[in-house]
Amino acid sequence: MGKSRITNTPNVPTWRIVKDTAAMLRSPVHVFEQYRKEFGPIYTLRFGVRRTMVVSDPDMLRYVLKENNDNYTKSHIQVKRFVEFQGIGLTNSHGDYWLRQRKLLSMGFTRSRLSEILPIQLGVLEKFMADFHEETTHGPMDIHRQMVLFTLMSVGKSLFGEPMTKTELNQFADAIATIQAYLVKKVVQPYLFPYFFLTGQNRKHHKIREEGDQIIIDYIESRRKSGEKGADILQLILDTPYKDTGELMSDETVKVEILQLLVAGNETSTTAATWTLYQLARHPEHLEKIREEIESVCGDKPIDYGVLHSLNYLIRVLDESMRTYPPFWMIDREAIDDDRFGDINIPSGTTVIPYIYGAHHNEAYWPNPDEFNPDRFLDKHHPFSFIPFGGGPRVCIGQNMALMQILLVISTIVRDYDFELVDNKEVGIKSMMLLKPDGPMMMKVSKRVPRN
Ligand code: HEM
Numbered sequence: 001m002g003k004s005r006i007t008n009t010p011n012v013p014t015w016r017i018v019k020d021t022a023a024m025l026r027s028p029v030h031v032f033e034q035y036r037k038e039f040g041p042i043y044t045l046r047f048g049v050r051r052t053m054v055v056s057d058p059d060m061l062r063y064v065l066k067e068n069n070d071n072y073t074k075s076h077i078q079v080k081r082f083v084e085f086q087g088i089g090l091t092n093s094h095g096d097y098w099l100r101q102r103k104l105l106s107m108g109f110t111r112s113r114l115s116e117i118l119p120i121q122l123g124v125l126e127k128f129m130a131d132f133h134e135e136t137t138h139g140p141m142d143i144h145r146q147m148v149l150f151t152l153m154s155v156g157k158s159l160f161g162e163p164m165t166k167t168e169l170n171q172f173a174d175a176i177a178t179i180q181a182y183l184v185k186k187v188v189q190p191y192l193f194p195y196f197f198l199t200g201q202n203r204k205h206h207k208i209r210e211e212g213d214q215i216i217i218d219y220i221e222s223r224r225k226s227g228e229k230g231a232d233i234l235q236l237i238l239d240t241p242y243k244d245t246g247e248l249m250s251d252e253t254v255k256v257e258i259l260q261l262l263v264a265g266n267e268t269s270t271t272a273a274t275w276t277l278y279q280l281a282r283h284p285e286h287l288e289k290i291r292e293e294i295e296s297v298c299g300d301k302p303i304d305y306g307v308l309h310s311l312n313y314l315i316r317v318l319d320e321s322m323r324t325y326p327p328f329w330m331i332d333r334e335a336i337d338d339d340r341f342g343d344i345n346i347p348s349g350t351t352v353i354p355y356i357y358g359a360h361h362n363e364a365y366w367p368n369p370d371e372f373n374p375d376r377f378l379d380k381h382h383p384f385s386f387i388p389f390g391g392g393p394r395v396c397i398g399q400n401m402a403l404m405q406i407l408l409v410i411s412t413i414v415r416d417y418d419f420e421l422v423d424n425k426e427v428g429i430k431s432m433m434l435l436k437p438d439g440p441m442m443m444k445v446s447k448r449v450p451r452n
Helices: 016-017 021-026 028-039 060-069 075-084 095-109 111-136 145-158 165-188 189-197 202-225 233-239 250-284 285-298 312-323 356-360 375-378 399-416
Strands: 042-047 049-057 072-074 333-335 339-341 344-346 351-354 417-421 427-431 435-437 442-447
Touching: 016 021, 016 042, 021 028, 021 095, 028 042, 028 049, 028 189, 028 356, 028 427, 049 060, 049 233, 060 339, 060 351, 075 202, 075 250, 095 233, 095 250, 111 399, 111 442, 145 165, 145 233, 145 250, 145 333, 145 399, 145 442, 165 189, 165 202, 165 250, 189 202, 202 250, 233 250, 250 285, 250 399, 250 417, 250 435, 285 312, 285 399, 312 375, 312 399, 333 351, 399 417
Parallel strands: 049 351
Antiparallel strands: 042 049, 072 333, 339 344, 417 442, 427 435
């Protein structure tokens, strides 16, 4: 770690951090917001020996994530802790290995590839909506759980072609949530490592991971054995050689990448779709506008890929939902060499937190940041003041797929159903790795009566 000091940024005193430890464990984003309001858009704090800089200033975010991104790797936490459960793949590798994987996997997410998988996605949607409709007949439902099932079906089908079975979907959803909660515990309470080992928690979570892995291995093996070709991302990965050596990816690497895509693409899209439905339930005045837009763009025809991009009002609603509730509320980086941004000195080893929630609520760029106002996206904004998908070379590889899935499911639900929060109850946030609802999000959902 560099010996020089961070200069010219306000520092949160250590006594404050000690005092706020319990609040930090409950919901770090509330504490980070409190500090941002007191100390400004760039401040520092210490977690143990680690110097940490929390950034919600868009110019500095652009510098760290894009202009000088070579100097900022993913943090040791992501690399060390996540590798244990996810192996080394696109999301947690660096340098030449990362670039090689990124180039190959990007081919699965091009616009033409997405338009090819749209019919598959529409099939998933139809199946999901049938189950969803059935659920509406049993009284209020947890809309978050519904979105978990939809995105797993949808990501699963894009990756494997086969729809995952209901049992696999539930097993995967629970495995991902359980392991992520455990990883967060390990990061926030590193002193409990011996306890985790002695009580068998580590072993237990590895077993859950192995069971999830096995589902993916079975898919790979059955595809290889059958010799059938699917129009999915698994097929693309199995068939596409690396440009430099002409070799194919090994089965182990395919497994890791598919697992990472499932994890990266599942809860994020779930969270974005859930909060969008929540914002619409809280602000029903936007529903009619969306319905009018869908009617004028599609009539009563099904929604296709070209049409999705014309649903401008719905896109603004989604953007505003991801601004107010960004699925990733923060990401993290570590400075390799000493660096400077303006007059701020950033010694090597500093953890830099691109604080996405803070950037999205930075009053200098978003007046009245807590107000839900989709039309604010009619005005131009600083590109790094709105970064739900990150920025620079490591920007989310799956963002177009995510937008497609979310727009499809939201437009279909809004077009065909009325929905409201039970007792109009406000739902709090739980900010661990992602910004999730802090409990079930119960809604009453009913089929709309078509207008003549
Ligand atoms: C609304 C949904 C989504 C959100 C908000 C989201 C957000 C993000 C963010 C913020 C990053 C950057 C992380 C960093 O720089 O540290 C990222 C990276 C990534 N995302 Fe997404 N994501 C979404 C959906 C998806 C989907 C559907 C997939 C794939 C199926 C996906 C796959 C990935 C991968 C593989 C990376 C790592 C890219 C790299 O390091 O080169 N994401 N995502």
